[in-house]
Amino acid sequence: MASGLQVAPVTLSLQPSQNADGLWLSNTGDNVIHAQVRVYHWAQDANGDQLTLSQGLVISPPILQLAVGEQQLVRVIRLGAPPNGPGAAEDAYRVAIDELPVDMHGKKGLQFVLHYTLPVFVEPAGAAAAPPILHWSLQQDGDHAVLQVGNTGGSHAQLASLSFINSAGQRSEITPGLLGYVLPGATMRWVLKPPVAVFASGGTLEASINGEKATQKLSLADRPR
Numbered sequence: 001m002a003s004g005l006q007v008a009p010v011t012l013s014l015q016p017s018q019n020a021d022g023l024w025l026s027n028t029g030d031n032v033i034h035a036q037v038r039v040y041h042w043a044q045d046a047n048g049d050q051l052t053l054s055q056g057l058v059i060s061p062p063i064l065q066l067a068v069g070e071q072q073l074v075r076v077i078r079l080g081a082p083p084n085g086p087g088a089a090e091d092a093y094r095v096a097i098d099e100l101p102v103d104m105h106g107k108k109g110l111q112f113v114l115h116y117t118l119p120v121f122v123e124p125a126g127a128a129a130a131p132p133i134l135h136w137s138l139q140q141d142g143d144h145a146v147l148q149v150g151n152t153g154g155s156h157a158q159l160a161s162l163s164f165i166n167s168a169g170q171r172s173e174i175t176p177g178l179l180g181y182v183l184p185g186a187t188m189r190w191v192l193k194p195p196v197a198v199f200a201s202g203g204t205l206e207a208s209i210n211g212e213k214a215t216q217k218l219s220l221a222d223r224p225r
Contacts, residue, residue, distance in 0.1 A: 016124065023074045026070070027067065029068065037097050039057045055080075057093050060075045061074065087154065095118045129155040135150040138218045138221070140220050140221065146190065158180075160179060163205075164218075166198060179207075205217075
């Protein structure tokens with residue numbers, strides 16, 4: 001059974017004046033869909049993304065059933081005050097949406113169910129959060145190159161569509177889509193697919209950061225810059 005669960009939008013940003021926002025879940029398939037929606041506080045450390053059950057946001061409704069062709073609004077509700085104080089950074093959460101398996105009444109065959117995780121960012125009260133300030137480095141780890149990106153700004157950075165152009169002008173694609181996020185105050189590391197030799201002579205990293213094209217000169221064993 002192919003799933004028809006669709007979710008929009010794919011990210012939310014709660015402004016200080018907003019107590020809630022919403023996601024639309026829709027069923028474009030041929031069968032009834034049952035889904036569970038949960039929300040987690042999102043942090044990052046040396047081990048990567050860390051999700052803990054949220055006390056700051058709640059979901060309504062957390063369990064739902066969608067008939068064929070039906071849409072349902074799921075509200076993401078902020079319980080407490082937004083981040084505040086001098087230099088306050090945005091806060092981050094992830095909404096997990098899981099399609100629940102249903103009884104196929106003895107029918108044979110595989111049942112494919114979907115899992116989505118969508119970012120939710122809560123903007124601070126008062127002055128807008130400072131933009132992301134990124135510090136980049138390329139490091140060698142055995143036969144692999146590792147990209148390290150630190151963020152000392154007050155808002156997240158979404159990294160996507162990365163390529164590396166070496167000193168000879170040869171382009172190597174790192175990823176055509178999303179690489180990941182770097183939250184305020186966090187440092188993230190990614191093992192890159194191209195061989196480490198691609199990066200040996202240094203070059204220019206091209207990336208989309210929050211939808212804007214950016215470039216960064218890098219070479220192996222650089223200090224973060």
